[in-house]
Amino acid sequence: MSRARQPPLVTGISPKEGAAWTKVTIRGENLGTGPADLVGLSICGHNCLLTAEWMSASKIVCRVGPAKDDKGEIIVNTKSGGLGTSTVSFKLIRPERIGILDQSAVWVDEMNYYDMRTDRNKGISPLSLRPSNPLGIDIDKGKLPQKDIELTFPGMSGDFTSENFSATWYLIENHMGSSFEQLKMAANNLKKQATKKNEGSLAYVKGGLSTFFEAQDALAAIHQRLEFDGTERVEGSMTQRLENILNRASDTADTLFQEVLGRKDKADSTRNALNVLQRFKFLFNLPLNIERNIQKGDYDVVINDYEKAKSLFGNTEVPVFKKVYAEVEMRIGALRSLLLEKLLQTPSTLHDQKRYIRYLSDLHAPGDPAWQCIYAQHKWILQLMQSCRDEFIMGVGALDQERDARGSALGRLGHSASLKRGGSPEDDATQQWVQFVEKLSDVVIGQLPNFWKLWISYVNGSLFSETGEKSGQVEKSKKNARQRQNDFKKMIEEMINRLVKLVRGALLPTTLPQGELSSYGGWENKTELTGAWLTQIIHIVRACHEALSTLEIPNDLLQVIQDLLLELRVHCLMVTLLHTTDDVKGLAEKENWVVDNEGITSLPSQFEQCMIQMLQSLKEPLEIKPGEINYLDNLLMSDCSVFDSDYILCVCVSLCSNISVDLSSPDRFTAAHEGFSPTSEQRLLIILSNCQYLERRTLLNLANHFEKHGLTGTEKITRVSVDAVRELDRKLFEAYIERRADPICGSLEPGIYAGYFDWRDCRTPTGVRNYLKEALVNIITVHAEVFTVSKDLVPRVLSKIVESVAEEMCRLMQCVSSFSKNGSLQARLELCALRDAISTFLNSDSRYVQHTHIDTDGNACTLLEELLNKFKSSMQLQLTCFQPCCIQPVKR
Numbered sequence: 089m090s091r092a093r094q095p096p097l098v099t100g101i102s103p104k105e106g107a108a109w110t111k112v113t114i115r116g117e118n119l120g121t122g123p124a125d126l127v128g129l130s131i132c133g134h135n136c137l138l139t140a141e142w143m144s145a146s147k148i149v150c151r152v153g154p155a156k157d158d159k160g161e162i163i164v165n166t167k168s169g170g171l172g173t174s175t176v177s178f179k180l181i182r183p184e185r186i187g188i189l190d191q192s193a194v195w196v197d198e199m200n201y202y203d204m205r206t207d208r209n210k211g212i213s214p215l216s217l218r219p220s221n222p223l224g225i226d227i228d229k230g231k232l233p234q235k236d237i238e239l240t241f242p243g244m245s246g247d248f249t250s251e252n253f254s255a256t257w258y259l260i261e262n263h264m265g266s267s268f269e270q271l272k273m274a275a276n277n278l279k280k281q282a283t284k285k286n287e288g289s290l291a292y293v294k295g296g297l298s299t300f301f302e303a304q305d306a307l308a309a310i311h312q313r314l315e316f317d318g319t320e321r322v323e324g325s326m327t328q329r330l331e332n333i334l335n336r337a338s339d340t341a342d343t344l345f346q347e348v349l350g351r352k353d354k355a356d357s358t359r360n361a362l363n364v365l366q367r368f369k370f371l372f373n374l375p376l377n378i379e380r381n382i383q384k385g386d387y388d389v390v391i392n393d394y395e396k397a398k399s400l401f402g403n404t405e406v407p408v409f410k411k412v413y414a415e416v417e418m419r420i421g422a423l424r425s426l427l428l429e430k431l432l433q434t435p436s437t438l439h440d441q442k443r444y445i446r447y448l449s450d451l452h453a454p455g456d457p458a459w460q461c462i463y464a465q466h467k468w469i470l471q472l473m474q475s476c477r478d479e480f481i482m483g484v485g486a487l488d489q490e491r492d493a494r495g496s497a498l499g500r501l502g503h504s505a506s507l508k509r510g511g512s513p514e515d516d517a518t519q520q521w522v523q524f525v526e527k528l529s530d531v532v533i534g535q536l537p538n539f540w541k542l543w544i545s546y547v548n549g550s551l552f553s554e555t556g557e558k559s560g561q562v563e564k565s566k567k568n569a570r571q572r573q574n575d576f577k578k579m580i581e582e583m584i585n586r587l588v589k590l591v592r593g594a595l596l597p598t599t600l601p602q603g604e605l606s607s608y609g610g611w612e613n614k615t616e617l618t619g620a621w622l623t624q625i626i627h628i629v630r631a632c633h634e635a636l637s638t639l640e641i642p643n644d645l646l647q648v649i650q651d652l653l654l655e656l657r658v659h660c661l662m663v664t665l666l667h668t669t670d671d672v673k674g675l676a677e678k679e680n681w682v683v684d685n686e687g688i689t690s691l692p693s694q695f696e697q698c699m700i701q702m703l704q705s706l707k708e709p710l711e712i713k714p715g716e717i718n719y720l721d722n723l724l725m726s727d728c729s730v731f732d733s734d735y736i737l738c739v740c741v742s743l744c745s746n747i748s749v750d751l752s753s754p755d756r757f758t759a760a761h762e763g764f765s766p767t768s769e770q771r772l773l774i775i776l777s778n779c780q781y782l783e784r785r786t787l788l789n790l791a792n793h794f795e796k797h798g799l800t801g802t803e804k805i806t807r808v809s810v811d812a813v814r815e816l817d818r819k820l821f822e823a824y825i826e827r828r829a830d831p832i833c834g835s836l837e838p839g840i841y842a843g844y845f846d847w848r849d850c851r852t853p854t855g856v857r858n859y860l861k862e863a864l865v866n867i868i869t870v871h872a873e874v875f876t877v878s879k880d881l882v883p884r885v886l887s888k889i890v891e892s893v894a895e896e897m898c899r900l901m902q903c904v905s906s907f908s909k910n911g912s913l914q915a916r917l918e919l920c921a922l923r924d925a926i927s928t929f930l931n932s933d934s935r936y937v938q939h940t941h942i943d944t945d946g947n948a949c950t951l952l953e954e955l956l957n958k959f960k961s962s963m964q965l966q967l968t969c970f971q972p973c974c975i976q977p978v979k980r
Contacts, residue, residue: 094118096164096172105179108154112178119145120166128165132157132180155180222248222281223274228265237261371401371412378419382426391450394420424453431461434468438538441465445551456568458546465542466579469535470586476531477590480524481611521594521617525625529632532587536580540639543569543576581645587632588648595625596655619664619705626656661706668702681766687777687878696786703793770877772824773885777878779817783810824885829892832866835859836896847904847911853951856921856959857914863893864925864966871969883929886970890929897922913948920952921959925967 098116106112112131120126123142130136134155141149148164161174221227237246237257244254246261263271342349374397381390394416401413430436431444441461448457545551547569549562592599593608595617600608617625633649675694683689766774787809794802839859867889874885897919907915923930960967 093121093168095169096120096166098162098164098172098174098176101162101176101178104176105181106152107181108152110152112150112152114148114150114162114164115146116164116172116174117146118166118169118172119148119164121145121168125167126164127167128163128171130163131155131178132160152178152180158182222278223263224277225263225266225270225274227262229262232260232264368409371397371409371416375412375415375419378416378423382419382423387423387427387447390420390423391447394451420451424448424451427451428453428457428460431457432464434464438541441542442545442551449552458542458551458565459568459572462539462542462546462576462579465535465539466583469531469539469583472531472535473528473583473586473590476524476528477593477608480520480527480594519621521611522621522624522628524594525591526628528587528590529628532583533632533635536583536636537639540580540641577642577645580641584636584645584648588652591625591629591652595622596659599655617663619660619667619702622656622660622663623705626653626660629653629656664702664705668698671698681771681774683774683777683877686781687774687880688781689774689778692778692781692786695782696789699790700793769824769827770873772820772827773874773877773881776817776820776824776881779813779820780878780880783813783817787813821884821888825888825892828870828885829889832863832870832889833892833896835866836863836893837900839863840900847915848906848908850908850910850914852910853914853917853955855955856918860918860922861963864922864963867893867926868966868969875969886926887929890926894922894926894930909948913952917952917955920956924956924960925963925970928970 094117096116096118098114098119100115102113102115103110114129120142126137126140126142126148128135128137129140129148129150131150131152132155134153136150136153139151139153143149157180159177159179161177163174164172166172237260241254241257243252244257245252246257247253248258259266259271263274266274370393374393377393378390381387381393397413397416401409404410404413427444427447431441431448445458445461546565549565552562552565589600589604589608593605594611597605597609597611629649630653633646633653636646636649672695675691675698678694679689679691681689787806791802791806794805836859839857839862842859867886870889871882871886874881901915901919904911904915
């Protein structure tokens with residue numbers, strides 16, 4: 089929907105005062121869209137629409153009519169905006185009335201004055217036509233009595249027409265209250281009136297000049313008529329006789345003074361020639377002046393002189409003038425060639441380009457200099473961009489020889505600490521790429537804005553008129569620009585495509601067609617750019633895109649830069665993730681096996697730090713600028729690979745898996761802390777503790793960092809990562825239990841049947857046998873080992889160890905075919921002793937608990953109780969570690 093037009097507003101009128109039928113120019117805003125849109129125009133209340141001429145929406149020309157009001161506003165009424173307003177006013181000057189005693193070159197009707205003099209009813213004297221206030225200031229009559237004034241000035245009068253006029257009397261009578269400043273003003277008014285009277289005669293002659301000419305023509309016609317009448321009626325009239333006498337006198341004079349008159353004619357011709365040289369010295373000196381001014385660079389003076397000479401002598405038929413003017417035209421032709429050469433020179437500033445174009449336009453140069461300049465600038469910018477690529481390719485090929493010669497260009501990149509990676513040849517090669525993209529961007533940002541502004545000036549005609557006034561040259565420029573819009577669009581498109589292809593050839597050569605690699609590729613160094621360098625390149629390309637967007641270049645032309653940015657961001661993400669994966673794989677070599685008070689090493693913290701650094705390095709590539717798309721939320725095709733949030737998920741799981749695999753391979757950890765060499769079982773415990781920390785703390789912290797950096801799907805990433813860590817934890821836990829539980833369980837059967845023990849033929853029990861005590865001591869040893877690493881692992885490990893031992897005891901008891909009375913009591917004693925010792929870690933539903941209920945009589949129960957108490961008393965210190973108070977996890 090179009091926006092409603094504003095009402096007309098008049099902001100200026102020229103001139104601001106004048107008599108009726110004065111031609112005025114009205115300026116303002118919203119004065120109509122065309123002549124048909126103007127429906128009303130009034131000045132001082134008089135309708136001036138009939139004489140109005142609509143020029144533009146800000147200019148109207150008309151004539152002022154004989155309005156009733158001396159001063160009023162200018163009101164414009166249009167169809168589109170309605171009735172307008174005015175901030176200025178026009179003053180209508182009334183013509184002065186000519187008095188009966190004033191000089192006049194035209195006939196003045198005196199009927200009014202005659203009536204005024206003879207009509208007694210009106211009683212108006214001719215003296216009433218004299219000025220009533222000769223001083224021209226406000227009259228302030230005093231209250232002094234007339235008699236007192238007459239006594240003060242005897243024989244005088246206050247009437248300025250009287251012979252006895254007294255100026256003092258007049259001032260006292262009419263200006264007693266006037267200030268001194270007002271009296272000074274009155275004196276100035278009198279001086280002006282006196283000067284006007286002195287100039288009256290000359291003004292009278294000037295004003296009546298046409299009347300005098302008409303009178304002269306009338307007298308000549310009368311004389312011709314009289315002469316015709318006299319010659320026709322009277323043969324040999326006086327006029328004819330006088331003419332004959334004068335002709336004979338002239339012939340006699342010519343005979344007598346012919347030689348003298350000849351010399352006089354020659355002198356006159358010489359004098360006339362000198363006068364011509366003096367009078368037209370401007371033309372004769374013009375060729376030399378043109379040469380001098382061209383050498384000084386005063387082209388404006390040359391153009392002004394040429395325009396003056398062209399208007400005066402352009403169509404002359406005088407041979408000498410034509411010869412000199414032809415010389416001037418030759419000099420001007422040379423100047424046109426010089427200015428065109430300067431216009432097409434590169435580099436040049438936008439100011440110089442506009443100046444030379446205006447000069448050529450004023451000199452009426454053939455063709456279209458503005459378009460020639462645009463075409464030359466286009467070719468030069470393309471050449472600069474290609475030269476930039478050629479220069480850097482040579483620099484990469486001769487890197488070792490030129491390392492010291494190109495340090496200054498890299499100084500602008502020193503603000504980024506992440507880019508300072510040393511001075512190796514690989515780093516120098518990557519710096520070459522960043523330098524190339526930066527210089528290429530500088531070329532585009534430095535040259536394309538002026539190129540665009542030159543085109544805009546060409547389109548709107550400001551190359552030839554800063555004020556925007558309509559002229560033939562301006563309209564011709566606009567017409568040419570409309571015809572060449574498509575050509576200019578192709579120029580801009582070619583330059584932007586050249587920029588994108590050069591960057592692709594350096595950084596993403598696989599995205600270019602094979603036929604264009606020779607023109608835009610050719611980078612021999614195959615060093616892979618790191619994420620930090622790619623981030624810097626993305627920043628440079630984004631700055632270039634923002635600079636071009638401010639020029640209001642159409643978005644469809646800048647879309648190729650957006651596509652390049654998208655692929656660079658995807659490539660940066662891919663490279664950063666791969667490098668981070670390698671860094672995580674290398675964390676195993678940094679493990680020192682030093683456990684802190686939480687039971688973990690520095691490895692989880694290093695892993696978290698690697699991930700945080702990865703997210704920080706991806707901050708700019710993941711940032712979405714206006715006009716860009718979020719490639720993590722949409723499937724994007726690039727190099728036949730799909731990159732989305734699932735890819736991030738896979739990489740994060742891979743990172744967790746990599747660190748987990750490294751943790752599960754104790755042989756990989758070669759860098760042990762000095763004085764500390766853990767066993768393989770201790771390493772497994774440390775790894776289990778690290779896995780628990782990864783699950784409970786590290787992965788949750790990383791999920792928060794993902795959300796802060798705008799990554800989506802963090803719940804899925806966390807869930808799958810936790811599952812991977814848990815799977816690893818399960819395998820490591822089973823491996824540790826297998827290493828610790830199997831020896832304990834394996835020692836139970838040999839211990840039970842040591843010394844050829846037989847459940848059917850055994851002595852009365854005297855206490856718990858040593859094999860069970862040894863098994864408990866081994867469990868305590870595992871407890872101590874786990875407690876040393878992490879208190880949180882104690883319940884989990886001991887529960888599994890105890891469960892394995894209890895199941896093995898159940899299996900062994902089930903294998904016994906029959907028990908004697910003493911064997912049954914011995915079995916119950918050992919089962920109950922083991923149960924009471926490890927009851928904290930036993931499940932109440934366990935089969936082991938059920939097997940402890942072996943039937944015995946009353947006396948056997950008493951003996952059993954005594955032996956159990958004896959066992960607990962003798963191993964009280966050892967059994968303390970199985971108490972619940974000793975296995976509470978440490979609060980963090």
